[in-house]
Amino acid sequence: MTADRLGIVVAGSLTGGVEVKLDCDVSVEERAVGRYVVIEGQKLRFLGMVTDVSLETIDDEITSMPPVSDEFIAQVISGTSTYGKLHVLPMLAIGGDAMGLLDGPKTVKTVPAHFSRVREATEQDIEVVFGKEDERHFYVGNPLDMETKVCLDLPLFVTRCNGVFGKSGTGKTFLTRLLLIGIIQKGAAVNLVFDMHNEYGWKGSFEGAGREVKALKQILGSRVAVFTLDEESSRRRKVSTDAVVEIGYDEVEPEDVELLRQTLNLTQPAVEAVYALAREFGARNWLKRCLEMDTGDEATKALLDRLHIHEQSVRNLRRGLDKLARLGFLTPKARESSVKRILDYLGRGINVVLEFGKYKGDSTANVLVANTLTRRIHDQYRRWTEQAQGEGAAPPQPLVITIEEAHLFLNHEVMDQTIFGTIAREMRKYNVTLLIVDQRPSGIDEEVMSQIGTRITYRLDNERDIDNVLTGVSNKGELKTVLAKLEPKQQSLIFGHAVPMPIVIRTRDYEKSYQEFAEAAEIKRKAENLAADLWG
Amino acid sequence: MSTNPPPQPSSTRIAEVIEARSGEFTAECYQLHQAPPLGSLVKAGSPDVFGVVCDTVTESVDPGRRPLARGQDAADEADVYLQNPQLSKLLRTTFRALVVGHREGETLRHYLPPQPPHVHSFVYLCPPDEVRAFTQSLDFLSILMFSAERAPVDEVVAACLRQAAQAHPDRKLFLVGAGKTLAPLLRGELARLNTILTRIRP
Ligand SMILES: Nc1ncnc2c1ncn2[C@@H]1O[C@H](COP(=O)(O)OP(=O)(O)O)[C@@H](O)[C@H]1O
Ligand SMILES: [Mg+2]
Numbered sequence: 001m002t003a004d005r006l007g008i009v010v011a012g013s014l015t016g017g018v019e020v021k022l023d024c025d026v027s028v029e030e031r032a033v034g035r036y037v038v039i040e041g042q043k044l045r046f047l048g049m050v051t052d053v054s055l056e057t058i059d060d061e062i063t064s065m066p067p068v069s070d071e072f073i074a075q076v077i078s079g080t081s082t083y084g085k086l087h088v089l090p091m092l093a094i095g096g097d098a099m100g101l102l103d104g105p106k107t108v109k110t111v112p113a114h115f116s117r118v119r120e121a122t123e124q125d126i127e128v129v130f131g132k133e134d135e136r137h138f139y140v141g142n143p144l145d146m147e148t149k150v151c152l153d154l155p156l157f158v159t160r161c162n163g164v165f166g167k168s169g170t171g172k173t174f175l176t177r178l179l180l181i182g183i184i185q186k187g188a189a190v191n192l193v194f195d196m197h198n199e200y201g202w203k204g205s206f207e208g209a210g211r212e213v214k215a216l217k218q219i220l221g222s223r224v225a226v227f228t229l230d231e232e233s234s235r236r237r238k239v240s241t242d243a244v245v246e247i248g249y250d251e252v253e254p255e256d257v258e259l260l261r262q263t264l265n266l267t268q269p270a271v272e273a274v275y276a277l278a279r280e281f282g283a284r285n286w287l288k289r290c291l292e293m294d295t296g297d298e299a300t301k302a303l304l305d306r307l308h309i310h311e312q313s314v315r316n317l318r319r320g321l322d323k324l325a326r327l328g329f330l331t332p333k334a335r336e337s338s339v340k341r342i343l344d345y346l347g348r349g350i351n352v353v354l355e356f357g358k359y360k361g362d363s364t365a366n367v368l369v370a371n372t373l374t375r376r377i378h379d380q381y382r383r384w385t386e387q388a389q390g391e392g393a394a395p396p397q398p399l400v401i402t403i404e405e406a407h408l409f410l411n412h413e414v415m416d417q418t419i420f421g422t423i424a425r426e427m428r429k430y431n432v433t434l435l436i437v438d439q440r441p442s443g444i445d446e447e448v449m450s451q452i453g454t455r456i457t458y459r460l461d462n463e464r465d466i467d468n469v470l471t472g473v474s475n476k477g478e479l480k481t482v483l484a485k486l487e488p489k490q491q492s493l494i495f496g497h498a499v500p501m502p503i504v505i506r507t508r509d510y511e512k513s514y515q516e517f518a519e520a521a522e523i524k525r526k527a528e529n530l531a532a533d534l535w536g
Numbered sequence: 537m538s539t540n541p542p543p544q545p546s547s548t549r550i551a552e553v554i555e556a557r558s559g560e561f562t563a564e565c566y567q568l569h570q571a572p573p574l575g576s577l578v579k580a581g582s583p584d585v586f587g588v589v590c591d592t593v594t595e596s597v598d599p600g601r602r603p604l605a606r607g608q609d610a611a612d613e614a615d616v617y618l619q620n621p622q623l624s625k626l627l628r629t630t631f632r633a634l635v636v637g638h639r640e641g642e643t644l645r646h647y648l649p650p651q652p653p654h655v656h657s658f659v660y661l662c663p664p665d666e667v668r669a670f671t672q673s674l675d676f677l678s679i680l681m682f683s684a685e686r687a688p689v690d691e692v693v694a695a696c697l698r699q700a701a702q703a704h705p706d707r708k709l710f711l712v713g714a715g716k717t718l719a720p721l722l723r724g725e726l727a728r729l730n731t732i733l734t735r736i737r738p
Contacts (some may be wrong), residue, residue, distance in 0.1 A: 025714060062728040071736045072708075073730065075716030081723070 017089040024079020034504030036121035041112035051478035052087035091501035138182035141505030154188040157498035166458025187395040189398040201226035230357020248334035264320035269313040404438035407443030453497035551659040556652035575695025581653025590687040618636025636676035646675035667703040694735035
């Protein structure tokens with residue numbers, strides 16, 4: 001391991017990280033924040049992330065009289081009277097002796113000594129920490145300028161709620177699709193995906209180019225079922241679907257309407273009226289009855305009077321509910337219970353992607369569908385889990401629910417009412433966790449954010465978004481500079497529960513991975529056949 | 537008295553030490569006006585003591601008798617010496633060299649020797665090979681910078697580096713390296729550093 005020496009440690013602290021003076025022949029321009037360096041301490045070797053790069057001078061005069069006119073003088077002065085400095089955040093320490101190597105990387109409890117040598121991290125340094133691909137570890141990307149694979153421990157990953165963040169167009173959907181393929185291939189969990197942009201089921205698209213990429217069903221075949229809210233659109237897009245999802249009026253609860261308050265333009269009294277009417281008509285009938293209500297009718301007037309519901313509120317409510325009723329998948333009586341159908345698939349270990357069809361990007365549809373279905377699916381998982389606990393049997397296979405535009409469900413105002421808020425806070429009590437995808441993380445409640453186990457974030461520009469993504473993270477300030485400097489596409493910062501240390505990666509190329517996905521599937525199939533032969 | 541190792545064929549004997557102290561020696565040139573260039577690397581004594589030429593003087597042999605102007609009717613300057621052959625006996629050229637290192641066995645040391653060279657030691661101009669070998673390390677620059685109060689140090693340093701650069705295959709690389717050695721020595725004296733750097737700029 002003869003990596004180039006970069007410089008030496010000249011100052012630092014455990015909380016703030018260390019300062020590294022660059023050797024004069026090392027160019028600052030080649031040092032990017034987010035990269036890893038190795039600090040060779042006296043007893044320990046530290047792996048640290050570069051979080052800032054700065055230019056220093058030993059003479060204040062130089063700043064006021066910069067000798068820039070002369071190339072030779074500038075060359076002499078750079079690295080001597082002026083020099084580059086790195087701010088490095090030590091992330092892990094590895095003991096230098098044999099015991100240390102056996103024990104593996106540890107969290108950092110001290111800082112390297114003065115003048116410890118600093119060098120670039122090698123492929124091996126990173127590999128020791130992030131492991132190789134195996135039955136748990138899934139390759140998600142590469143460190144900056146390295147070939148080493150960064151792998152996520154997926155069974156560990158799915159034990160917590162996780163989030164993928166970043167501006168629009170940065171690569172969230174591509175990465176989420178990769179993660180889902182990994183979770184399925186590694187058998188870490190069964191998935192339910194609310195695919196509000198029709199990108200996960202059969203095919204996804206490349207931004208702009210109009211080119212297509214294979215999505216879950218094309219890659220994983222019978223292990224994935226595509227459900228749709230809009231059969232016609234799916235047929236038109238030549239997507240073979242396994243089931244059509246309808247939601248009956250009887251499945252909509254007042255809480256759902258409250259969640260939709262903004263998109264349906266409801267006033268506070270109108271929302272209160274919903275609860276009163278639901279109590280009056282019953283949870284299963286209220287929507288139907290409300291939609292049929294004739295406000296000119298004397299009996300209705302009397303009822304509204306009795307419930308202290310103002311005529312204005314009724315009109316406001318009706319306008320909102322009519323808008324809801326125009327959603328084609330919402331029917332007075334669903335042909336069959338979609339929840340049952342989904343649970344049936346999930347129970348058999350088949351992953352379900354629910355396409356939105358023409359309701360693509362429709363927040364009202366997203367909130368209504370995701371919330372009504374998830375509420376009851378979660379309920380069933382709760383029963384299954386409790387039952388298993390009671391009988392001392394194995395709990396159900398973990399379920400991961402993927403939602404895009406997660407702030408619709410997890411913002412501070414609504415999070416107490418949505419099932420998603422509950423799932424986020426109860427952790428994995430009932431074997432259900434979330435994979436949330438969002439471009440505006442500032443919209444997500446801080447408490448929820450701090451519960452998110454592993455966060456993968458692409459570039460974010462908005463200060464509040466950056467702040468919120470880093471909620472509850474130590475060394476927030478340093479990671480902030482790293483985050484703000486990510487490339488506009490396909491570069492993300494991963495940190496949290498499922499990774500030993502934060503790291504910036506270039507996301508694995510999706511299309512180039514088809515072959516590897518197919519090979520992984522083949523190996524798994526062979527192994528299963530072998531097992532069947534052995535035990536069959 | 538120990539004997540000098542036979543000097544390399546290319547080193548030219550140019551002068552003889554007439555005064556020696558730890559940090560510098562003075563030598564008288566065998567030829568009038570034939571002092572080595574300012575800043576050149578010379579050696580004297582046994583084992584070798586290396587010096588950098590810092591101050592050259594041509595003056596009357598007898599300090600009490602100042603030379604008189606003699607060229608009023610001469611055709612040119614050379615004619616003055618031709619017409620007055622005794623002049624080369626009445627005048628002499630001496631130079632001071634700042635000691636910057638010595639040889640210890642096989643090794644070159646870039647600090648002062650335990651003893652200065654003896655008076656009457658021969659002084660040689662170092663050939664390019666030796667200059668290159670000695671200036672592989674630039675540690676001697678700090679001696680130059682700090683040793684001489686009676687010499688135009690910055691000029692000497694610049695001249696020395698310019699000449700040494702000629703002996704190195706990559707002149708620019710050598711000069712940048714030299715500049716980088718000087719920069720911390722001249723910390724807080726940016727103007728001086730700049731002066732030297734402009735004088736050695738390739
Ligand atoms: N891993 C990847 N492999 C190949 N192309 C990618 C990858 N990640 C992002 N891209 C490119 O970036 C574009 C935007 O990615 P996408 O995931 O749709 O962004 P987002 O969901 O954040 O809006 C894609 O259309 C694709 O061209
Ligand atoms: Mg997207």
